[in-house]
Amino acid sequence: MKTGIITFHRAINYGAVLQTYALQMYLNNYGYDAEVIDYRCDYMENFYKIFSVKNKSIKQVIRGLMNFGYAYKKKKAFYRFLNQNVKMSAKVYNKSNIRESNYQYDKFITGSDQVFNYACSRFDKNYFLDFVESSDKKLSYAASFGMQSVPGEYVEEYKRLLSTFYELSIRETDGQQIVKNLLGKETELSVDPVFLLKAEDWERLAKKPKMEHYILIYKLNTSNLIFDFARKLAKLTGAKIVALNFDVVDQIKTPDIKGLHSASIEEFLGYFKYADYVVTNSFHGTAFSVIFHKNFYVEALQKDFKPNDRVESLLNLTELNTCKIKTLDDCKLNVNRDFDVADSQITKQRVKAKQYFERVLNEN
Incomplete structure (x- = not known):
């Protein structure tokens, strides 16, 4: 068939x-x-x-x-x-x-x-x-x-x-x-x-980045929170900040963040796999953070700032709602992420x- x-x-x-x-x-x-x-x-x-x-x-x-x-x-x-x-x-x-x-x-x-x-x-x-x-x-x-x-x-x-x-x-x-x-x-x-x-299936495709100890930003929708959140996280951890889906204008506006302008699929997976922290408002950014057991933070909003049902459903399923952020006050290092429960649900x-x-x- x-x-x-x-x-x-x-x-x-x-x-x-x-x-x-x-x-x-x-x-x-x-x-x-x-x-x-x-x-x-x-x-x-x-x-x-x-x-x-x-x-x-x-x-x-x-x-x-x-x-x-x-x-x-x-x-x-x-x-x-x-x-x-x-x-x-x-x-x-x-x-x-x-x-x-x-x-x-x-x-x-x-x-x-x-x-x-x-x-x-x-x-x-x-x-x-x-x-x-x-x-x-x-x-x-x-x-x-x-x-x-x-x-x-x-x-x-x-x-x-x-x-x-x-x-x-x-x-x-x-x-x-x-x-x-x-x-x-x-x-x-x-x-x-x-x-x-499974994670090992994705790891076989992932290309390891040259840099280490970084906070990865993967942003699809306009956000007033994500960049400032990553900056605060960087101050707490000493990690560098890199961002996928950047373009030349983004880089000019935010020179303190290293932009990844044209990452391949394999590089995308690698940047998630080896990140110390992930800050995202993307469903698949959230998904691969869960798959690779990352210290991640997710703003669960769409372009119109309404709740992102795809992200909300995933966080509810994996019982990782503790990773959801709304303000800079949510920038804490001691977030409880039980990936054993998440893996069991998946x-x-x-x-x-x-x-x-x-x-x-x-x-x-």
């Missing part, structure tokens, strides 16, 4: 690529014939262009030109990782030919990532498996909505799309509630695929995932 996975595998985003790798690797490790469908979404391809002047202000154009070299190097490293480590379809698909994949796969899985968030792909319904001809073949794994409710104008279309799935596995409790509100049905709650692999989730895949991929 051959399974095709559709996800945001070409996003220049560490979490997106790592969850892609993890799901495909996990399924093949357990004997399933799985590969990533090399689908090119027009909107996302344009979004992750290295440089574009379309709909950009003069300041944005100048910033793009200043960072062109770093952006090119980073994108090249991401696609090298995919080509070397992820089994992908030989055929490249787009909106005009994606239906042809019906002849290639016995089952289709969408997820993880925010594949059910209309805003991420400009509501490309292929991420909802709308191209799949048989409902019996349509599955999700740890699919995320990335929102607490579906806007009114999209409700009917979401109902139509989600009702055609044979089985739904969702990543957050808010997502489960969305499905229940729309369809009146319960769904499987599943962990992100990065947790399906092991249980791996068992659940194994049972889920055995059920949905072994059925005719």
Whole structure:
């Protein structure tokens, strides 16, 4: 039985690529014939262009030109990782030919990532498996909505799309509630695929950085807290501060922090693995801090400063809510982090995932 996975595998985003790798690797490790469908979404391809002047202000154009070299190097490293480590379809698909994949796969899985968030792909319904001809073949794994409710104008279309799935596995409790509100049905709650692999699996990929004794910042959303928190932590510990996802302008604004402008996937894993401390507001930043048993601090807020349900769900699951920060007063060294409990909970989730895949991929 051959399974095709559709996800945001070409996003220049560490979490997106790592969850892609993890799901495909996990399924093949357990004997399933799985590969990533090399689908090119027009909107996302344009979004992750290295440089574009379309709909950009003069300041944005100048910033793009200043960072062109770093952006090119980073994108090249991401696609090298995919080509070397992820089994992908030989055929490249787009909106005009994606239906042809019906002849290639016995089952289709969408997820993880925010594949059910209309805003991420400009509501490309292929991420909802709308191209799949048989409902019996349509599955999700740890699919995320990335929102607490579906806007009114999209409700009917979401109902139509989600009702055609044979089985739904969702990543957050808010997502489960969305499905229940729309369809009146319960769904499987599943962990992100990065947790399906063990720490030693990730360590084999990690590239050890040259520096030692550092505080790692991995920030996706605007934050008034994270930099100042890391600075206070540095004063308490004497550790240096380094930051992933920095660009030239970030470096000019914050010269006291060493920016990592174009880290590869392997370097990303290495910086987490060997960090003394991690300060983040990213879900996958939190995930790899848990996997590698780091002294981490997480601001659980989204871009709009609303609670980040993905992070909140993970902290609740692993019983690591003590790592959540809201103010500089939370900068303390004696934080209790019981990784034995966290590991135990994640092991249980791996068992659940194994049972889920055995059920949905072994059925005719």
